[in-house]
Amino acid sequence: MRFNFDTIESEKLDEIRRIKERRSLIYAIENVKGDGKNPIIAEIKRRSPSLGRIREIDLLKAGRAMERGGACAVSVLTDGHFDGKIDDLKIIKRNLGIPVLRKDFIVDEFQIYESYANGADCILLIASLLRDKTRRFVEKIHELGMEALVEIHSKEDLKFALNSGARLIGINNRNLRTMEIDLRITETLAREIPSDKIVVSESGINSREDLKRVLNAGADAILIGTSIMRSQDIEKMVKWFVEND
16 A cells, blocks of 8 residues: 555544544444344454354454344454454444444453543443442443443342443353353343343354344343354354344
8 A cells, every 4th residue: 555645644534533433332222123123243253262263254354244234233352362452443443334342351441441542332341340340430431432331140240230320231141250151141130120221132142042032031132252253154144143034
């Protein structure tokens, strides 16, 4: 690519504009539901601690396929245990038109500013990790114009999530200590969450039956990673989950 000093300012401003733009995951979920479809947050995940390497991917190609398939948002794993990195977030945000969720182990406020600078629209917070700090982190995220998805796995976690002020609550069907998956976690916890919250079921959704099960339990949206990433046709797989026919 040739360097042209006369156009560098406009090019740089356009790049920054794309990163600074904030898109609402809440609105995206509500919009897809309004169209009678299933709000799917498709996750870019190269590796799983429980399964090992899932597949080699072209990051941008995968993200664009998810968007074409009708995903309401893309979740980007930026943690090294999943072979992710923070640059992945910026690349996806600059090239897609749907909300981008940063998924990582957020333990320090610096990571919130880092997420903002790299274009995150929403940040996942794990209540069992942050506990009493959850509310402060959510407030900082909201202050910067982003949204927070507070993840829970137990009724104890739910107390921190409800106290945080976040509207998005994720129910992780996977126990992060044992790596066991049980969809009954969504069935048990969703009924405890007030109706003004948006419930996102995470992990273990591999089929239409799994999808219907968590939706019937009260999930408003579903985050799906492994089964999408394993598919030879990512766009087709996302569409298969999104469509109801």
